[in-house]
Amino acid sequence: MSYSKVIENFLRYVKVDTQSDDGGAHDVPSTGKQFDLAKLLYGELVELGASDVRFDEGHCYVYAVLPSNLEQALDAPAIGFIAHMDTSPAVSGKEVKARVIENYGGGDIVLNQEKHVVTRVADFPALRGCKGKSLIVTDGDTLLGADDKAGVAEIMAMTEYLLAHPEVKHGKICIGFTPDEEIGRGVDYFDVKGFGADYAYTVDGGMLGDINYECFNAAAATLTVIGKSVHPGTAKGVMKNAVKLAYEFISALPDECPENTEGYEGFYHVDDIRGNVEKVAAEYIIRDHDKTKFEERKEIFRKTAERLNETFGEGTFRVEMSDTYYNMREPIEKRMEVVDNLVRAMRRAGVEPDISPIRGGTDGARLSFDGLLCPNLCTGGDGFHGRNEYACVEDMEKVVEILLNLVVVPGR
Numbered sequence: 001m002s003y004s005k006v007i008e009n010f011l012r013y014v015k016v017d018t019q020s021d022d023g024g025a026h027d028v029p030s031t032g033k034q035f036d037l038a039k040l041l042y043g044e045l046v047e048l049g050a051s052d053v054r055f056d057e058g059h060c061y062v063y064a065v066l067p068s069n070l071e072q073a074l075d076a077p078a079i080g081f082i083a084h085m086d087t088s089p090a091v092s093g094k095e096v097k098a099r100v101i102e103n104y105g106g107g108d109i110v111l112n113q114e115k116h117v118v119t120r121v122a123d124f125p126a127l128r129g130c131k132g133k134s135l136i137v138t139d140g141d142t143l144l145g146a147d148d149k150a151g152v153a154e155i156m157a158m159t160e161y162l163l164a165h166p167e168v169k170h171g172k173i174c175i176g177f178t179p180d181e182e183i184g185r186g187v188d189y190f191d192v193k194g195f196g197a198d199y200a201y202t203v204d205g206g207m208l209g210d211i212n213y214e215c216f217n218a219a220a221a222t223l224t225v226i227g228k229s230v231h232p233g234t235a236k237g238v239m240k241n242a243v244k245l246a247y248e249f250i251s252a253l254p255d256e257c258p259e260n261t262e263g264y265e266g267f268y269h270v271d272d273i274r275g276n277v278e279k280v281a282a283e284y285i286i287r288d289h290d291k292t293k294f295e296e297r298k299e300i301f302r303k304t305a306e307r308l309n310e311t312f313g314e315g316t317f318r319v320e321m322s323d324t325y326y327n328m329r330e331p332i333e334k335r336m337e338v339v340d341n342l343v344r345a346m347r348r349a350g351v352e353p354d355i356s357p358i359r360g361g362t363d364g365a366r367l368s369f370d371g372l373l374c375p376n377l378c379t380g381g382d383g384f385h386g387r388n389e390y391a392c393v394e395d396m397e398k399v400v401e402i403l404l405n406l407v408v409v410p411g412r
Contacts, residue, residue: 005160006400007393009153010136011098013037014145019093020086022183029060029086029179037085037152038062041177044156049163050175059179059189060085065196066162066173076171076409080200081158082363082374083151084181088385091143098136098144100393106131111387112140119388126207126382127390134393144389146381150396151203152177154379158403170407174200178363184220184324186363192372199338199373201406202364208395209346210378213332213339214357215365216266216287217294218324221301223249223284226316229277240312242280246273249317250282252304264289264357266297289327289357325361328368328375338373345405349398377402 016037021030029035041062042055050064062085070076087093101109106128109119117140121127138144155175162168174197178186181204205212227242253268261267266288273282286301288294298321305317332338339355346353364374380395 004397006153006157006396007136009156010146010150010391010396013040013149013152014096014098016040017094017096018086018145018149020089020180020183022089026185028185028188030183030185031086034060034086034179038177038179041085041152041156045159045175048160050159054194056189056191061179061190062175062177063191063195064159064175066159066170066175068170068172069166070169070171070409077198078172078174078196079407080174080176080195080197080372080374081155081403082176082178082200082202082367083155083204084148084178084186084363085152086179086182086186087143087145087147087149088182090385091387092141093143093145096142096145097139099139101135101137104130104133104135109135109137109390111137115140117387119383119390124383124388124390129207130392130395133395136391136393138387138389140387143384143386144381144391146379146389146391147384148181148204148379150379150381150391150399154203154396154399154403157400158407161400161404162407168404169409171409172196173407176200181363184218184361187366187370190363190367192367192370195372197372199335200364200367201342202362202374202376203379203399203403204362204364205358205376205378206384207382208378208380208392208398209351209354210376211339211342211346211353211355212358212362212376213355214289214329215325215327215361216289216359217291217326218361219286219294219298219321220324221284221286221298221319221321223282223305224318224320225249225275225280225282226318227278227280239277240316241277242275243277245308245312245316246275246280246282248312249304249308252308254300262359266290266293268297268301285324286321287359291327325365326369328365331368332373332375335373339375341406342375342377342402345402348405349401351398351402
């Protein structure tokens, strides 16, 4: 059975620039261009013959339903599939030029000779498992958009297949495409009740076989440092250089950052810093899988500012902090059948599941706490949020098979 339609979908979707923006106003969507893909998907779902196709024109969500075609609809649960339309703000998603490398030989991939952009196997060891397969990459000027347009393309391919083959029996299937996942706002206005699923899956993972039902507990923090500017020629004993003081704070935190941690290890990550002698603002994300350690990390962050204020003056270091999402393991482990079903669906497709924690978050983390259990599964891509992002053709096709295995009712 061929699922080549998924690749046609993917190559079409990555041409649409949907990069979200984590600066400025907290509107959803954060960028108007995300509507371009939303409208395209809405039109395709209508044309395919999906039911209850809805487009949230205010906040850029797309919903659709494939009604149960069983004689007794209650024989199967209503299963949802969710993917996000936006791409990371980290690297441009404008004018993506995707190319297919057939029969990949297993070595480093030169994306752009002139700009020295190379995808090295040493940096992306999952490439070793792609030898002999076909890869989709870029010209090195942009990211690819596999996160998460691969997931979007796979859900759409599953949808088209089922609508074209009414003899294949399945329960109710609910589809949702979201904006702004990359900046943590993907489900701010998601219609959980109207979505209509008993449980769901985000198709937003990495290489083939990935299953995730654990993620970080996450917080965002802004450190503001207030300095004092005077002429540098007469600055002795008077100037307070906010830039230098910001680095005092950075150095005072434990050296537990993304580049030094893995697995279940949490971190502090300074994601952006800007300012001058008078004032500096540094944006942080704080992460840990363990809830107790997560709370301890936030307290260490606050205490570091308090301690430095004792040295440099009250009000020099100011902290604003808010929680973003929590580890979805807590609600999901109470109903592990949603994970067990995914394990069986993978094995039926000849894929050995690799259950691991996400060192990040998905729309499913918040949805799971909103009552819609939502583990995460693979898309067949890797190197997300950067110019080295790639997707494997055969693995994307296999993901479509896994999605079908999740919904098709055998023997009906």
